[in-house]
Amino acid sequence: MIHQFINNGYHIILDVNSGSVHVVDPVVYDAVAVVSELVPEMEKPEPLSSKVKSDVFDRLWGKYTPEELGEALEDIEELIAMEQLLTKDIYRDFVVDFKQRKTVVKALCLHIAHDCNLACRYCFAEEGEYHGRRALMSYEVGKKALDFLIANSGNREHLEVDFFGGEPLMNWDVVKRLVEYGRSQEAEHHKKFRFTITTNGVLLNDEIMDFCNREMSNVVMSLDGRKDINDKMRPFRNGSGSYDLTVPKFQKFAKSRGQKDYYVRGTFTRNNLDFAEDVLHYADLGFEQMSMEPVVSDPAEDYSIRREDLPAILKEYDKLALEYIKRKKEGRGFNFFHFMLDLKAGPCVAKRMAGCGSGTEYLAVTPWGDFYPCHQFVGNEEFLMGNVDTGIVNTDIRDEFKTCNVYAKEGCKDCFARFYCSGGCSANAYNSSGSINGAYEIGCEMQKKRIECAIMIKAALADEEAE
Numbered sequence: 001m002i003h004q005f006i007n008n009g010y011h012i013i014l015d016v017n018s019g020s021v022h023v024v025d026p027v028v029y030d031a032v033a034v035v036s037e038l039v040p041e042m043e044k045p046e047p048l049s050s051k052v053k054s055d056v057f058d059r060l061w062g063k064y065t066p067e068e069l070g071e072a073l074e075d076i077e078e079l080i081a082m083e084q085l086l087t088k089d090i091y092r093d094f095v096v097d098f099k100q101r102k103t104v105v106k107a108l109c110l111h112i113a114h115d116c117n118l119a120c121r122y123c124f125a126e127e128g129e130y131h132g133r134r135a136l137m138s139y140e141v142g143k144k145a146l147d148f149l150i151a152n153s154g155n156r157e158h159l160e161v162d163f164f165g166g167e168p169l170m171n172w173d174v175v176k177r178l179v180e181y182g183r184s185q186e187a188e189h190h191k192k193f194r195f196t197i198t199t200n201g202v203l204l205n206d207e208i209m210d211f212c213n214r215e216m217s218n219v220v221m222s223l224d225g226r227k228d229i230n231d232k233m234r235p236f237r238n239g240s241g242s243y244d245l246t247v248p249k250f251q252k253f254a255k256s257r258g259q260k261d262y263y264v265r266g267t268f269t270r271n272n273l274d275f276a277e278d279v280l281h282y283a284d285l286g287f288e289q290m291s292m293e294p295v296v297s298d299p300a301e302d303y304s305i306r307r308e309d310l311p312a313i314l315k316e317y318d319k320l321a322l323e324y325i326k327r328k329k330e331g332r333g334f335n336f337f338h339f340m341l342d343l344k345a346g347p348c349v350a351k352r353m354a355g356c357g358s359g360t361e362y363l364a365v366t367p368w369g370d371f372y373p374c375h376q377f378v379g380n381e382e383f384l385m386g387n388v389d390t391g392i393v394n395t396d397i398r399d400e401f402k403t404c405n406v407y408a409k410e411g412c413k414d415c416f417a418r419f420y421c422s423g424g425c426s427a428n429a430y431n432s433s434g435s436i437n438g439a440y441e442i443g444c445e446m447q448k449k450r451i452e453c454a455i456m457i458k459a460a461l462a463d464e465e466a467e
Helices: 026-038 050-060 066-081 092-100 139-151 168-189 206-215 227-233 243-256 276-284 307-329 349-354 395-402 426-433 441-466
Strands: 002-007 010-015 020-024 107-111 158-164 192-199 216-222 262-268 289-294 362-365 370-372
Touching: 002 026, 002 441, 010 026, 010 441, 020 026, 020 066, 020 441, 026 050, 026 066, 050 066, 107 139, 139 158, 139 168, 158 168, 168 192, 168 206, 206 216, 206 243, 216 243, 227 243, 243 262, 262 276, 276 289, 276 307, 289 441, 307 441, 426 441
Parallel strands: 107 158, 107 362, 158 192, 192 216, 216 262, 262 289
Antiparallel strands: 002 010, 010 020, 362 370
16 A cells, blocks of 8 residues: 655655655656556565556656656566565554453553643633542542552553643642652562653742653643633633743743753644644744644534634645744754654554553543543543552453554554554544544544655655755
8 A cells, every 4th residue: 555645846655554655756656656556565576567567658658758657667666676665564464463462551641630720711621620520639549540550560661650630730749749659669660650741831830840850751831822822722710811821931841851851732723723823933932842733622612623624724734844844954943743753663563553552551540540541531431441449340441442453443444644643542533433443534634634744844854964
C-alpha cells in the first residue's frame, strides 16, 4: 500500500508497510501511481512484468518521453528490490499474537483533584467534576494507586504517573507526598517513576516550579493562544479572563526548564479556525514546545468543529507548516507536537498498532480510587473497571480494549496513517460512533493532514541541510 501527495511543491510517496518515504520528480510520481494500481502489494520483491511496464508507457505516453519513463521504471524497480516500495503488510499476521499477549500496567493518570479554579467552556470534565462531585484525592488513595501500579507492572522498570485534574495544584501537598512515596519505592522494587503534571497555571509559584523542575519529567501548561481567544474559552468562574495571570508564570516556568520537557497545550474551536495564529503567538511569547488540539465536544455547542470546517482547518495546517519551516531556517524555530515525526525509528510495532494502551497498560484513577480506561471515560459507569482496593474486577472491559488495534477498526485497516496515529483516540471514537473500534472521522481527516505536513517538513529541512 502506498500513499501519494503533493505538498509545498514536493511530490511525496509513502510506502505504508515499510515506512519508507520518497521525494521524487513528477515522472516517477505519476509512474508509481500507475504501477501501484496494477501491483498494489508484493509478496516478495521482483521485477515488474513487461505488461506492467507496457501499461505505464501507454498511460503516460505524450506526457513524458520514452527515456524519462524508462528511467522512472528503473528507479521503481530498484526501490522494489530494496523493499522500500509496494511492500507486503506483515503486521496483519501479528494481530493474533497481539491480542493474546499478556499486558502489564505501565502508566496511571491520577485525578488528584476533581475541582478547578477555571470554568473552561469546552471542558469534558465539567469544571473538573467529571459528571459527579467535587473531590480531592487523599494521600491514602494515591498511595494505594502507586502500590497497584508497582504490583501490576511485571518486569517493566519505567513507570509513568500523570497528575491530572481538574486542576492538580489545588491538591499540591498530596502531589508532593505521592512523589516522595514513589521515589521511596524505586530501589526496593527496581522501578523508576516518570512523573508528569498538567496545570492551568493559576496557582503556580516559585516553590511549585522548583519542585517540578526537580521531579517532573514533563509539564503541560494549558493556554489557548491569543488573549482574546484564551479568555473567551478559559475564564475564571466569575467570567474574567485567565491570560494575564497565567502567561507570565508559564513564560517563567518554560525558561526555568531550559525550554525543554514541557508543552504549552491549547485547544482550538470554531471560534479560532485560524489556530495557526495561536501557535505562532506561543512562539512569539518565547515558548519552544507546543501543541494545539481540536476540540471534541457536543456538536450542538456553538464552538464545536463541524465537517464543513475541515477545508479551512486543513488549509491552516498547511499554512502553519510553511511558517514552521521558515522559522526553523531563520534560527527561531519551535517544536509543534503534531509535526514531530520520526521517520527513522519511532515506536515499536505494538505501539504503532494500538496507541496509548488505554484500558490495558494505561488507566485513570478517580479521587476515590476507581479505575477507568482513561481520563475521558471517567464518570461513565459503563467503563468502571475496579478500584484501588479490589484491583481490576471488570476484566471484560480490559479484554475489549486489549483487542483494540488498527486492524480491528474498519476505518483504519486500509488507511495510510494507521501506523502513525495507531488508530486514534478510543474515547473520541466511542463518543463519536458509540464504539471504541469506531472512528472520529473529523479527527481522522485532521490527523492525515498533519502527517502529510510533517513528512513534507522533513523533506524541506533535508533540502536545506543538503544546500
